[in-house]
Amino acid sequence: MALHVYGVLRGGTPLPELPETAGVGDSPGEVWSVEYDDLAALVSEIADDYAPTDHDGARHLDVLARLIVETTVLPVRFGTVAPDEDAVRFEVLEPAAAELRSQLRALDGFVELRVDLTFDEQEALRGALAASPELRGLAGQADGDLEQRIGVGEIVTEGVAEWTRQQGEQVAAPLTRLARLSVPLNAGNTLVARLALLVARDRVTEMDEAVRQLRSQLSTVDVEYVGPLPPYDFLDAREPEAERTSRWGW
Amino acid sequence: MTVATQGVNRAPRPSSLADVLEIVLDKGIVIDAYVRVAVVGIELLTIDARVVIASVDTYLRFAEAVNRLDLQPTKQVSGLPGMMDEITESSAEQKTKGALSGVKDTAKDVFTSVTGSGSEEEGEQASSKRKEPAKRGSRASKSSASSDEEG
Numbered sequence: 001m002a003l004h005v006y007g008v009l010r011g012g013t014p015l016p017e018l019p020e021t022a023g024v025g026d027s028p029g030e031v032w033s034v035e036y037d038d039l040a041a042l043v044s045e046i047a048d049d050y051a052p053t054d055h056d057g058a059r060h061l062d063v064l065a066r067l068i069v070e071t072t073v074l075p076v077r078f079g080t081v082a083p084d085e086d087a088v089r090f091e092v093l094e095p096a097a098a099e100l101r102s103q104l105r106a107l108d109g110f111v112e113l114r115v116d117l118t119f120d121e122q123e124a125l126r127g128a129l130a131a132s133p134e135l136r137g138l139a140g141q142a143d144g145d146l147e148q149r150i151g152v153g154e155i156v157t158e159g160v161a162e163w164t165r166q167q168g169e170q171v172a173a174p175l176t177r178l179a180r181l182s183v184p185l186n187a188g189n190t191l192v193a194r195l196a197l198l199v200a201r202d203r204v205t206e207m208d209e210a211v212r213q214l215r216s217q218l219s220t221v222d223v224e225y226v227g228p229l230p231p232y233d234f235l236d237a238r239e240p241e242a243e244r245t246s247r248w249g250w
Numbered sequence: 251m252t253v254a255t256q257g258v259n260r261a262p263r264p265s266s267l268a269d270v271l272e273i274v275l276d277k278g279i280v281i282d283a284y285v286r287v288a289v290v291g292i293e294l295l296t297i298d299a300r301v302v303i304a305s306v307d308t309y310l311r312f313a314e315a316v317n318r319l320d321l322q323p324t325k326q327v328s329g330l331p332g333m334m335d336e337i338t339e340s341s342a343e344q345k346t347k348g349a350l351s352g353v354k355d356t357a358k359d360v361f362t363s364v365t366g367s368g369s370e371e372e373g374e375q376a377s378s379k380r381k382e383p384a385k386r387g388s389r390a391s392k393s394s395a396s397s398d399e400e401g
Contacts, residue, residue: 125315153309153311
């Protein structure tokens with residue numbers, strides 16, 4: 001038997017109720033925490049020949065998402081396995097203890113929320129063309145061979161991606177205002193502006209309300225709203241105190 | 251979703267498995283270069299190919315759309331007061347390319363990672379295991395920041 005590591009949290013944190021079979025693997029087991037000093041790692045037992053599947057990836061995230069609702073947890077890269085509890089203590093927690101503590105302090109009380117804004121293709125295309133004479137000049141030009149059409153399409157796609165990014169920034173302004181930090185993410189889709197928001201746990205309902213309003217205002221934009229997730233996109237955030245100081249520390 | 255306290259539709263995690271994998275495989279704290287701890291991977295060869303196909307497909311779709319697009323409603327076009335005149339091609343290009351190479355890198359990275367954790371092979375696997383997490387570790391400091399910075 002070996003252990004799968006989910007994340008790191010403060011030692012002594014009571015775990016929320018999780019199904020007894022919440023873990024990853026073919027015969028999923030219980031998730032518990034291995035403590036070292038004032039830190040703890042969430043683990044579950046896996047078979048020695050554990051070969052993770054995409055389904056396990058979802059379970060891994062589900063466990064962490066359940067935790068983050070109640071307590072600060074730092075996600076560990078999916079697939080991290082250790083042979084036993086001592087390896088978790090002395091190879092996962094101990095060597096990185098100082099940094100883990102600092103990350104836990106920096107992210108204490110915060111969760112990640114994600115918003116995907118999916119724009120209408122025609123609207124995006126018109127917007128991109130309106131913004132660029134070069135793109136307008138390409139209208140009607142994509143009539144050559146495959147390579148030529150791909151070339152034209154690539155330029156148009158880039159224009160649309162830029163339009164989406166800028167629109168996303170504008171549209172999401174009421175949401176980013178409620179967040180401590182925000183970062184645009186690549187959604188892998190030209191029409192989707194994706195945003196990760198670091199939000200205080202006690203302000204999630206405010207964010208819910210802001211998203212609800214946004215949805216009711218935007219008829220042509222689809223708003224997907226996800227979370228709370230562990231702060232995957234903010235693991236390098238500094239402690240709020242340091243953030244404030246550095247802002248004025250010039 | 252019956253008597254929800256608030257009428258907000260918030261999903262606990264992304265609905266698409268691809269988005270879930272993008273999060274858990276590419277982000278999170280990496281335990282680097284230790285002897286007994288390893289990162290085991292999922293084989294994701296298909297994602298690499300799918301991304302390339304999807305982007306060409308998008309290019310062709312937009313090429314066709316811009317061909318078909320009726321540019322007559324100039325009222326609307328000129329009505330937008332050139333609000334995005336300063337489109338920077340380079341940044342858009344960078345973004346797209348960065349995205350593609352980023353995903354490729356991930357798939358390759360994942361594919362080459364060690365699978366299985368058989369304790370009976372501990373001795374002979376130890377050296378190869380040690381190398382893999384080290385490589386991932388060097389990426390880790392970057393990837394915990396914005397994924398857009400990669401590539």
